[in-house]
Amino acid sequence: GDSVTQMEGPVTLSEEAFLTINCTYTATGYPSLFWYVQYPGEGLQLLLKATKADDKGSNKGFEATYRKETTSFHLEKGSVQVSDSAVYFCALSDRGDMRFGAGTRLTVKP
Amino acid sequence: DTAVSQTPKYLVTQMGNDKSIKCEQNLGHDTMYWYKQDSKKFLKIMFSYNNKELIINETVPNRFSPKSPDKAHLNLHINSLELGDSAVYFCASSLLTGDTDTQYFGPGTRLTVL
Numbered sequence: 001g002d003s004v005t006q007m008e009g010p011v012t013l014s015e016e017a018f019l020t021i022n023c024t025y026t027a028t029g030y031p032s033l034f035w036y037v038q039y040p041g042e043g044l045q046l047l048l049k050a051t052k053a054d055d056k057g058s059n060k061g062f063e064a065t066y067r068k069e070t071t072s073f074h075l076e077k078g079s080v081q082v083s084d085s086a087v088y089f090c091a092l093s094d095r096g097d098m099r100f101g102a103g104t105r106l107t108v109k110p
Numbered sequence: 111d112t113a114v115s116q117t118p119k120y121l122v123t124q125m126g127n128d129k130s131i132k133c134e135q136n137l138g139h140d141t142m143y144w145y146k147q148d149s150k151k152f153l154k155i156m157f158s159y160n161n162k163e164l165i166i167n168e169t170v171p172n173r174f175s176p177k178s179p180d181k182a183h184l185n186l187h188i189n190s191l192e193l194g195d196s197a198v199y200f201c202a203s204s205l206l207t208g209d210t211d212t213q214y215f216g217p218g219t220r221l222t223v224l
Contacts, residue, residue: 093212
């Protein structure tokens with residue numbers, strides 16, 4: 001079945017560092033791809049999404065590009081802030097059947 | 111004007127009890143979901159309802175029974191609670207007939223079974 005693999009954490013960075021969280025997927029169809037963020041004690045919030053190959057999703061300085069040739073959707077941010085500390089989930093969805101990666105915990109230190 | 115709401119936010123109960131968690135969405139979506147998040151943050155889909163009809167039913171003990179009285183509500187009833195049921199349960203909703211099937215999540219219900 002469809003699945004998502006994302007880099008294991010935890011990831012610890014200093015403020016203003018560059019962030020990459022790797023995500024690869026396996027799918028039989030043409031899924032939509034998502035990044036969700038979960039702040040401590042809260043539910044999941046949609047961070048960005050892409051619905052087809054070569055689409056780039058972006059929000060709050062985060063970006064990810066849907067790469068069909070490498071089946072990847074890596075999350076990047078040029079300069080992280082302490083407020084970005086959270087757990088990040090990569091996910092794919094094919095007509096409502098959403099599969100999540102294991103989550104990557106990011107801690108940003110001042 | 112909360113989009114997806116769940117009640118209660120916290121639920122502490124004894125083993126063997128029966129409990130329910132309620133979920134409501136006011137986004138006009140046609141599909142609702144229940145997920146379980148374990149202590150390691152791993153998220154697993156449990157059920158999905160589209161227009162009150164069950165469309166995803168993962169391998170979940172039959173002690174868990176979802177009920178969808180209408181498109182805006184999806185409740186989760188759990189019988190004979192066990193220690194391993196302790197987790198955070200998230201409700202979500204989406205519009206499958208739309209351009210994308212983005213899911214919007216509720217705040218979660220933290221269930222602790224003693």
